[in-house]
Amino acid sequence: MKSVLLEKSKKHLRAQGGRMTAQRRLIVETLSSLDTHPTAEEVYRIAREKDSTLHLSTVYRTLRWLEQEGLIASRLFDDERRQERFDATDHNEHYHFMCNSCKKVIEFDTLLVNTIKAQFELHSGAQVESGSVVLYGTCADCRKQIFAAEQPD
Amino acid sequence: MKSVLLEKSKKHLRAQGGRMTAQRRLIVETLSSLDTHPTAEEVYRIAREKDSTLHLSTVYRTLRWLEQEGLIASRLFDDERRQERFDATDHNEHYHFMCNSCKKVIEFDTLLVNTIKAQFELHSGAQVESGSVVLYGTCADCRKQIFAAEQPD
DNA sequence: ATTTGTGCAAACACTTTGCATTGTA
DNA sequence: TACAATGCAAAGTGTTTGCACAAAT
Numbered sequence: 001m002k003s004v005l006l007e008k009s010k011k012h013l014r015a016q017g018g019r020m021t022a023q024r025r026l027i028v029e030t031l032s033s034l035d036t037h038p039t040a041e042e043v044y045r046i047a048r049e050k051d052s053t054l055h056l057s058t059v060y061r062t063l064r065w066l067e068q069e070g071l072i073a074s075r076l077f078d079d080e081r082r083q084e085r086f087d088a089t090d091h092n093e094h095y096h097f098m099c100n101s102c103k104k105v106i107e108f109d110t111l112l113v114n115t116i117k118a119q120f121e122l123h124s125g126a127q128v129e130s131g132s133v134v135l136y137g138t139c140a141d142c143r144k145q146i147f148a149a150e151q152p153d
Numbered sequence: 154m155k156s157v158l159l160e161k162s163k164k165h166l167r168a169q170g171g172r173m174t175a176q177r178r179l180i181v182e183t184l185s186s187l188d189t190h191p192t193a194e195e196v197y198r199i200a201r202e203k204d205s206t207l208h209l210s211t212v213y214r215t216l217r218w219l220e221q222e223g224l225i226a227s228r229l230f231d232d233e234r235r236q237e238r239f240d241a242t243d244h245n246e247h248y249h250f251m252c253n254s255c256k257k258v259i260e261f262d263t264l265l266v267n268t269i270k271a272q273f274e275l276h277s278g279a280q281v282e283s284g285s286v287v288l289y290g291t292c293a294d295c296r297k298q299i300f301a302a303e304q305p306d
Numbered sequence: 307a308t309t310t311g312t313g314c315a316a317a318c319a320c321t322t323t324g325c326a327t328t329g330t331a
Numbered sequence: 332t333a334c335a336a337t338g339c340a341a342a343g344t345g346t347t348t349g350c351a352c353a354a355a356t
Binding site: 017019020021022039040041056057060061064082083084 | 318319320321322323329330331
């Protein structure tokens with residue numbers, strides 16, 4: 001159960017005279033044990049099962065630090081205006097689908113975004129540095145459930 | 154200075170027994186006079202020049218109503234976590250570029266998003282209902298300025 | 307005359323911050 | 332031992348809501 005994120009965090013901490021505390025370890029391990037895109041609250045709730053003295057502000061501070069270090073990313077989805085989700089994925093640019101019904105986030109990749117960027121640059125004279133794509137809809141699982149619920153017997 | 158949005162608003166109000174108040178008219182006119190994607194605060198600030206008794210909560214209520222009616226859309230951009238921007242554009246799905254330096258929002262269109270959607274659907278079994286694309290970078294104007302600043306004389 | 311909409315102030319939800327204390331290096 | 336990090340509580344920020352009053356139909 002060794003985590004790439006944990007190792008990277010240690011390295012970054014060492015490089016800047018930071019300290020690897022029990023809380024940071026717990027938060028990082030919790031985050032990398034989840035393959036979802038959890039909110040700070042979700043990380044907090046799960047981590048607290050192992051250390052009930054952990055405080056939400058520590059979770060925020062740690063997530064924010066990880067973000068600044070470029071080790072995780074934070075994202076907002078349209079239907080959750082207030083609440084950020086944290087993305088521990090270590091591969092670089094990728095895109096997201098969010099299920100309107102179960103709120104699951106699925107990552108995907110496509111080369112077409114590069115084409116979109118190039119087209120826009122050509123058109124506008126702008127220089128594009130990054131891009132975000134979020135698709136919304138109903139995931140396969142939820143479609144199945146909905147279908148099952150619609151069938152009489 | 155007649156506004157399509159105002160006409161539509163009137164129609165929707167009529168259809169549901171709502172009332173066209175001075176405030177609603179002012180907010181709608183302010184919004185459609187701007188070709189930017191203003192925040193609620195920006196709408197409020199500008200509208201208040203014409204009616205200093207207008208209250209921010211009324212602006213929110215009106216914007217929210219317009220959104221529910223499908224007459225405007227609200228969006229969040231990555232670098233403005235908390236604050237929504239409102240988009241009075243009346244053509245349907247379109248995409249955005251935001252300049253990292255002047256925060257200007259430029260709309261654009263592309264057919265490639267449909268391909269991305271179709272690819273993802275095929276792949277995942279999900280059904281995609283909508284999609285958002287936001288590119289970030291430096292707009293043509295800002296690039297020019299930066300270039301000029303870099304030249305010696 | 308109704309009954310919707312507004313101003314206002316207070317509540318909300320998520321996130322951040324200040325400070326005394328704890329714990330790592 | 333020094334000083335970074337935590338717990339806690341309080342503040343902050345953008346947005347929403349309840350209610351008494353005002354105004355549109």
